[in-house]
Amino acid sequence: MKKDKQIQKVVLAYSGGLDTSIILKWLQETYQCEVITFTADIGQGEEVEPARAKAQSMGIPDKDIFIEDLQEEFVAEYVFPMFRANAIYEGEYLLGTSIARPLIAKRLVEIASETNADAISHGATGKGNDQVRFELGAYALNPDIKVIAPWREWSLGSRESLMAYAEKHSIPVEMKRGKESPFSMDANLLHISYEGGPLEDPWNQPPEEMWRWSVSPEAAPNEATFVELTYVKGDITAIDGEEMSPAEVLRELNKLAGSNGIGRLDIVENRFVGMKSRGAYETPGGTVMLKAHRAIESLTLDREVAHLKDELMPRYASLIYNGFWWSPERTMLQTAIDHSQIHVNGEVRLKLFKGNVEVVGRKSADSLFDEKVATFEEDDGAYDQSEAEGFIKLNALRLRTLASKRTRKE
Numbered sequence: 001m002k003k004d005k006q007i008q009k010v011v012l013a014y015s016g017g018l019d020t021s022i023i024l025k026w027l028q029e030t031y032q033c034e035v036i037t038f039t040a041d042i043g044q045g046e047e048v049e050p051a052r053a054k055a056q057s058m059g060i061p062d063k064d065i066f067i068e069d070l071q072e073e074f075v076a077e078y079v080f081p082m083f084r085a086n087a088i089y090e091g092e093y094l095l096g097t098s099i100a101r102p103l104i105a106k107r108l109v110e111i112a113s114e115t116n117a118d119a120i121s122h123g124a125t126g127k128g129n130d131q132v133r134f135e136l137g138a139y140a141l142n143p144d145i146k147v148i149a150p151w152r153e154w155s156l157g158s159r160e161s162l163m164a165y166a167e168k169h170s171i172p173v174e175m176k177r178g179k180e181s182p183f184s185m186d187a188n189l190l191h192i193s194y195e196g197g198p199l200e201d202p203w204n205q206p207p208e209e210m211w212r213w214s215v216s217p218e219a220a221p222n223e224a225t226f227v228e229l230t231y232v233k234g235d236i237t238a239i240d241g242e243e244m245s246p247a248e249v250l251r252e253l254n255k256l257a258g259s260n261g262i263g264r265l266d267i268v269e270n271r272f273v274g275m276k277s278r279g280a281y282e283t284p285g286g287t288v289m290l291k292a293h294r295a296i297e298s299l300t301l302d303r304e305v306a307h308l309k310d311e312l313m314p315r316y317a318s319l320i321y322n323g324f325w326w327s328p329e330r331t332m333l334q335t336a337i338d339h340s341q342i343h344v345n346g347e348v349r350l351k352l353f354k355g356n357v358e359v360v361g362r363k364s365a366d367s368l369f370d371e372k373v374a375t376f377e378e379d380d381g382a383y384d385q386s387e388a389e390g391f392i393k394l395n396a397l398r399l400r401t402l403a404s405k406r407t408r409k410e
Contacts, residue, residue, distance in 0.1 A: 009034040009117040010148060011108055013134070016051030019123040021171045022162055023150045024058055027121060031148070036064040038111050040104055042074045043189025043247065045212070054172075066111055071189055074103055075246035078325075079190055083289050084234040084344075085309070085337045086297075087317040092267050094286045095320050096191025101130060102325035105137030109145060119146035126152040129272050133323035140326035159184070159196065183210065189250050191263075191283040199278055202268055206280045213258045213282045217355030220261035224353035226360070227256055227288075231296045231348065234341030236289065253285030260352040263287045272322040288357050292348040295359040299367040300344050309340060 010027055014020045014037035027035050037060055039051040048067055055065050078099050089095055108120045120138060124130035131149055138145050156162050166172070184196040192212055198204045208216065230238035236249045244252065257263050263284030271277050297306060312333055319330045346364025350357055372382040 007031050007033050007118045007146065007148070009036065009115065010119045010121050011036045011038055011112045011115065011117045012121045013104055013108055013123065014039050014051060014055065015123070016048070016054045018159075018162060018166060018171075021054060021058070022156070022165055022169075023121065023123050024055070024060075025169050025171065026150055026154060026165075027148065028059070030153075033118075034064070035060060036066065036111065036115055036117060038066045038104075038108060039068070040107060041067070041069045041071060042100055042103065043071045043251070044187035045192075046187070058171075064115075068107065070103060070107070071247040072245055074100065075189060075250050078103055079250065079286075080235045080246055081334055081338070082320060083286070083293055084341050085316045085333070086290060086294055086313055087320060088290065088313070089317045089321045090267075090269055092265060093269055093281065093321075094191065094265075094283045094290065095317065096188065096281060096283050096286065097130070097186050097193050098133065098321045098323075099190065099325075100186075100188045101133035101323065102137045105134050105326075106141060108134075109138050109141045112145065113142070119148050121148040121150065124149065124151065127271075127273065127275065128277075129321065129323065132272055133325075136323040137326050187212075189247060189254070190286050191281050194280040195277070199280060202278045206266055210280070211264065211282060213254060214263050214284055215259060215261050216264075217261035220259070220354045224351050225256060225260055226349065226351055227253075228347055228349045229288075229292050230346075231293075231364075232345055234293065234297075234338075234344040236292070250285045250289075253288050255284075257284030257288045257352060257357070258282070261355040262352060262357055264355075288350065288352070291357045291359060292350055293344075295348045295362045296344055296346050296364065299346060299362050299364045299369055301340065302368065305340050309337065312336070 010031065010033050012020065012024060012027065012035055014024060016039065024035055024037065027033060037051070037055045039048050041048045052065050052067055056062070082095065082099050087095055089098075108122075111117070112120050122131070122134045124134055126149070131151070135147050135149070138147060156165055183194045183199070186193045194206065194210055199206060228240050229236050230241070235246070237243060239249060239252055254263075263282050263286070265281040265283065266278075267281070268276050268278045297309075301309070316330065316333050316337070319325070319327060319333070324330055343366040345366050346362065348359060349361035351360045352358075370382070372380065
């Protein structure tokens with residue numbers, strides 16, 4: 001029985017995996033509607049074309065199957081702007097899942113408009129952040145859009161029940177761990193996230209076989225890898241002198257960092273919906289990018305600009321984590337951040353070794369570092385050290401006054 005007679009056509013964010021394949025079938029059965037599938041290639045490292053065959057096998061005609069390579073747009077318009085801000089959530093998380101959602105939401109809304117669909121649908125659970133991110137993005141771009149969130153409607157409350165549903169409807173299930181449910185995984189060119197299974201107990205160490213993009217630091221080469229990154233206006237444009245597109249940059253850094261055991265993270269984070277969640281993440285290239293970007297900024301940013309950026313960063317990171325990429329406040333912050341990057345140009349040299357990223361050199365034609373002033377040797381009068389006495393006394397005035405008043409009372 002159809003729940004909403006107004007819904008005749010739905011655009012589904014479709015990966016071809018377990019959850020979204022079940023959702024596809026569920027939409028067909030529950031709403032008796034036409035389903036359009038949208039599969040975004042944002043560098044998840046797996047073929048997306050199998051999603052086409054899977055959609056076809058479930059009765060979706062070719063004209064209603066959208067498969068798009070969005071890797072360059074993803075890195076250039078979402079990942080790079082985020083890294084200009086040095087964004088990191090709760091001191092550790094590099095926001096790999098969060099930053100992919102605004103792009104997917106945008107294309108869902110656009111495809112819905114292009115195909116005259118009545119609604120969009122996604123596979124985010126009712127407990128997670130992604131439902132918020134997808135839907136806030138969709139409503140920001142189209143305030144009248146209808147959203148179907150199956151996890152908030154159906155009775156399939158566990159991954160075991162999902163697999164039973166899949167078996168009943170002959171939907172293939174990939175990556176089983178014996179009789180256990182598979183990890184819940186999400187991948188894009190910036191990272192892979194892992195949740196569920198043995199990770200649900202925060203005391204359990206992530207199993208080694210789970211990791212896909214990186215070797216363990218113990219198994220990494222005994223020789224360090226040196227790499228030089230070129231920056232133009234806060235973005236990496238070349239690696240070791242070879243110019244690359246944004247997606248090529250991130251792909252190459254993932255390979256270099258992953259092979260040196262860099263980028264693994266195991267955290268318990270505070271979800272926007274109110275619960276704590278344990279997740280494991282692989283972000284090899286992003287780990288390198290954050291370290292390198294801060295290094296080039298250390299040369300080229302004015303002190304107060306750099307400090308102000310650091311004060312704004314937690315708010316900016318929370319906006320992305322919580323799904324407010326398309327909000328006016330994020331746009332406002334981005335404008336300020338991008339303005340700060342005008343002179344963030346130059347080169348950073350890094351040493352990658354057994355899970356560590358070490359900055360070993362940085363240079364820039366826009367450097368604010370003045371060796372004549374900073375030197376411990378004779379500075380030829382570039383800096384009069386005697387002037388520091390007045391500076392110190394002025395800054396000490398309130399402290400001395402406070403101490404003096406308290407001493408008199410005693």
